Amino acid sequence: xxxxxxxxxxxxxxxxxxxxxxxxxxxxxxxxxxxxxxxxxxxxxxxxxxxxxxxxxxxxxxxxxxxxxxxxxxxxxxxxxxxxxxxxxxxxxxxxxxxxxxxxxxxxxxxxxx
Amino acid sequence: xxxxxxxxxxxxxxxxxxxxxxxxxxxxxxxxxxxxxxxxxxxxxxxxxxxxxxxxxxxxxxxxxxxxxxxxxxxxxxxxxxxxxxxxxxxxxxxxxxxxxxxxxxxxxxxxxxx
Numbered sequence: 533x534x535x536x537x538x539x540x541x542x543x544x545x546x547x548x549x550x551x552x553x554x555x556x557x558x559x560x561x562x563x564x565x566x567x568x569x570x571x572x573x574x575x576x577x578x579x580x581x582x583x584x585x586x587x588x589x590x591x592x593x594x595x596x597x598x599x600x601x602x603x604x605x606x607x608x609x610x611x612x613x614x615x616x617x618x619x620x621x622x623x624x625x626x627x628x629x630x631x632x633x634x635x636x637x638x639x640x641x642x643x644x645x646x
Numbered sequence: 647x648x649x650x651x652x653x654x655x656x657x658x659x660x661x662x663x664x665x666x667x668x669x670x671x672x673x674x675x676x677x678x679x680x681x682x683x684x685x686x687x688x689x690x691x692x693x694x695x696x697x698x699x700x701x702x703x704x705x706x707x708x709x710x711x712x713x714x715x716x717x718x719x720x721x722x723x724x725x726x727x728x729x730x731x732x733x734x735x736x737x738x739x740x741x742x743x744x745x746x747x748x749x750x751x752x753x754x755x756x757x758x759x760x761x
Contacts, residue, residue, distance in 0.1 A: 536689075563747075565748065565749075567749075572655075572753070572754075573753055573754070574650070574652075574736050574738070574751030574752050574753050574754050575690070575736070575749070575751050576751070577748040577749065577750070580748060588748070623689075623690070625690075627747070633747075634692050634695070635692075635747075635749060636692075637682075637689045637690040637691070638689055639688070639689040640689060
């Protein structure tokens, strides 16, 4: 079991640039979640996939954000026209679609927008 | 909607002392309850969870939490802490409904153990 992996671990970008993050879930997990964590706060839910279907999106996810999970395996989170307020840790988690199965978190991608 | 309040942002204690990290929640529906821990430079790990049954749940490293429905609380306790318990602890809830089992987290409590 290799756990949930995320790439890159750190990203520094200039305001207005686009960035893309990748999450590889635990191989047999069909649910995948994205959360965002800002300094001094707990993680906040962004969006959720069951297999390849994106089933829920938070109001936090503006139209500059898009997430995909082609073929129900890895997922990408893209932020277009980044703003300084996008600076945060972006966390990915995966789970099985059983009754409240534990969500396993990746190490996160830390984004800094200059 | 759900919300979680962790009443202490930082808790300093001496090694081998007892500790309690407080968590209160608000929800219009029944919830599952969780404590996650984040050690320095590591990802979030599940510490313990309450789904149903006995209101007292335990972790493998000596922590326990008790679900109190009337007080809508899920406080985390350990009778004797170690230096290795230094971490940030997050309380979270998830609604008992079909569909996305998204977690709603509190702000976190930083536990610092002094020798």
